[in-house]
Amino acid sequence: MELIVVLLVGLGAGAVMTFVITQVLLKKKRELIIKEAEAQGESMKKEKILQAKEKFLVLKEEHEKSFKERERKYQSNEDRLRAKEKTLTQKMEEVTRLEKDLEKKNNDLTQKIEVAELKKNELEKIQSKRVQELSAIANLKPEDAKQQLMQALKDEARTGAMQYIKDISDEAKINANREARKIVIQTIQRVATEQAIENSVTVFNIDSDEIKGRIIGREGRNIRALEAATGVEIIVDDTPEAIILSCFDPVRREIARLALHQLVSDGRIHPARIEEVISKTKKSLEEEIVETGRRTCIDLGIHGLHPELMRAVGRMKYRSSYGQNLLQHSREVANLCAIMAAELGLNVKVAKRAGLLHDIGKVPDEEPELPHAILGMKWAEKYGEKPDVCNAIGAHHDEIEMTTLISPIVQVCDAISGARPGARREMVESYIKRIKDLENLALAYEGVSQAYAIQAGRELRVIVESDKISDQKADELSFAISQQIQEEMTYPGQVKVTLIREKRAVNYAK
Secondary structure, eight states, X not given: OHHHHHHHHHHOHHHHHHHHHHHHHHHHHHHHHHHHHHHHHXXXXXXXXXHHHHHHHHHHXXXXXXXXXXXXXXXXXXXXXXXXXXXXXXXXXXXXXXXXXXXXXHHHHHHHHHHHHHHHHXXXXXXXXXXXXXXXXXXXXXXXXHHHHHHHHHHHHXXXXXXXXXXXXXXXXXXXXXXXXXXXXXXXXXXXXXXOBOOSEEEEEOSOTHHHHHHHOGGGHHHHHHHHHHOOEEEOOSOTTEEEEEOSOHHHHHXXXXXXXXXXXXXXXXXXXXXXXXXXXXXXXXXXXXXXXXXXXXHHTOOSOOHHHHHHHXXXXXXXXXXXXXXXXXXXXXXXXXXXXXXXXXXXXXXXXXXXXXXXXXXXXXXXXXXXXXXXXXHHHHTTOOHHHHHHHHHTTTSSOOOXXXXXXXXXXXXXXXXXTTTSXXXXXXXXXXXXHHHHHHHTSTTEEEEEEETTTTEEEEEEOTTTOOHHHHHHHHXXXXXXXXXXXOOSSOOEEXXXXXXXXXXXXX
């Protein structure tokens, strides 16, 4: 400060005035800048407040929209639950009505039995009287007459009882199967199916027949190396632009096909290269199997499956049963089980899990001696599946006793999937044998003159001799044949038994 004063004194009065004016101007300019900055800050503050308000309004609108959407979903779920509750109430009322009908029929039957007992007592009195009369007229011993009369009454009572049992059985089946048939039909209709027929050979197409020579190799060393590494028989014949891969193991055929495709595309075909390509192909296919199992579980909504069981599911893609692809069959059974379990009010996830895993015993790495159902059950137990799932896997072919309601559902859905027309392929020899066994079973009964199995064994037409078989006896015979078929034969779906009895009178006018 002292330095500034000294300088001002030295410069004179004019310089002092200039300095003072400059200082004043600088002060005003500084104040002006401060005011402008404060005004600009206030403007920015208001702008930010407006932006914050706009953002708040947008967020509020989105929140209200989200809240309304959740409220709409809750209302939709509530309506769905009310509809299901109404349906269940109707079903309960139907079941109650059926129970009352059955109770009424039971009471009627009890009354009829009591009436039958009274009639029996009256018959015994009449029988005693007739025995005495017959003894006096025919000079028969009382015991002989009694035996003849008892035999006649037994035959008459047996015929009447058989007819009555048949009527009651038919009526009970109509009433009891109505709901079951409805559930099964709805379940089948709601599941789309894909049928795939697998063969034991694969055709590998090539661009030209020159490649056949390179695949065979010098003195056949390439083709021998291929067959030894894959276990597949490679048939190179006169078929133009095609090579046939033959093997009953679809996995081996697929490895051979993929390896051949890579070798032909690469152009280098020799034993060392063949072993290298097949090794890589096996590893790649194993990864694809695991991925297929994982993707299948994701598609079906099945979680927490052990990696080994997931791998077994993937291997089912390359297996077939009677020509039906095993993975497609298992997926179909899983969906059928889920729908049927939902209709019956059971655990849908457990049913779907058991349906998918029910045939894993068909895809072992080594051929076991156990039935596939028992082997699959042991695998499921080993890898921590629930007892309900294990029992359903082991009992779907009646190897063990069913202990849960899921088990019969899996068995029924497995039969539905396998019994679809065209779902499975049957060998000609076994088909012909089954048809003949069906006809011979009917021909073994007395009074049957001809028997024909029609509609691929789904219906049996039985023609009887009218002079040996009466109308009442025809009903009994049809029932007996159907029961024997059910107990002794194995067949998909059901077999309809139609018994034909007719009387022809032929004369000639000359």
